[in-house]
Amino acid sequence: MAALQDLLPGFQTVGGDLYSHGMVSMHGGNLSVRQDTNLCITRSGSRLGYLDQSDLIQTGINKDDPNTKLASSELAVHRAIYRKTPFAAVVHCHPIHAVVLSFLRDKIVPSDEAGKLFIPVVPVIGFGIEPVPGGFPQEIAEVLNSYPVVIVHGHGSFARGMTLAEAYAITELLEISCRILYLLKK
Ligand SMILES: [Zn+2]
Numbered sequence: 785m786a787a788l789q790d791l792l793p794g795f796q797t798v799g800g801d802l803y804s805h806g807m808v809s810m811h812g813g814n815l816s817v818r819q820d821t822n823l824c825i826t827r828s829g830s831r832l833g834y835l836d837q838s839d840l841i842q843t844g845i846n847k848d849d850p851n852t853k854l855a856s857s858e859l860a861v862h863r864a865i866y867r868k869t870p871f872a873a874v875v876h877c878h879p880i881h882a883v884v885l886s887f888l889r890d891k892i893v894p895s896d897e898a899g900k901l902f903i904p905v906v907p908v909i910g911f912g913i914e915p916v917p918g919g920f921p922q923e924i925a926e927v928l929n930s931y932p933v934v935i936v937h938g939h940g941s942f943a944r945g946m947t948l949a950e951a952y953a954i955t956e957l958l959e960i961s962c963r964i965l966y967l968l969k970k
Pocket of ligand 1: 812
């Protein structure tokens with residue numbers, strides 16, 4: 785299992801990129817990586833743009849321990865993804881144009897070239913249902929077996945990959961595609 789100091793640079797890079805690109809507010813969003821039967825996830829209320837080692841929480845994928853209560857409020861979703869998929873990293877954030885479109889439609893179909901290639905269809909989970917933190921864990925995990933990224937209606941995106949950098953890249957593609965759709969009024 786990787787030590788926290790070895791994981792920290794990857795979390796800091798992705799957290800800093802999400803914050804500087806406006807895809808999370810100061811205390812919004814969360815990141816995790818799989819570690820065998822555990823996961824390492826950002827602390828509840830942590831600032832993704834300014835993470836330090838105390839913001840990385842290791843806890844079980846299948847069982848609670850004393851660290852569990854420190855973890856992000858979206859822990860249930862991250863756990864479900866590691867239980868139901870082979871992926872090793874999850875990025876959750878609130879990209880503005882993606883969230884706007886999730887209020888309006890039950891799936892996003894990019895029209896730009898990169899979007900069409902890498903994320904041709906992005907399902908919107910819980911369309912029309914009031915979102916709650918940690919909601920829809922089973923649905924999100926199930927759908928991420930077939931799609932690289934999903935959006936929870938009125939809330940934000942969950943992207944998966946084998947690394948945080950990969951899940952971040954998918955998230956950025958999503959927001960660019962949604963911004964283009966929004967500007968095109970498509
Ligand atoms: Zn959120």
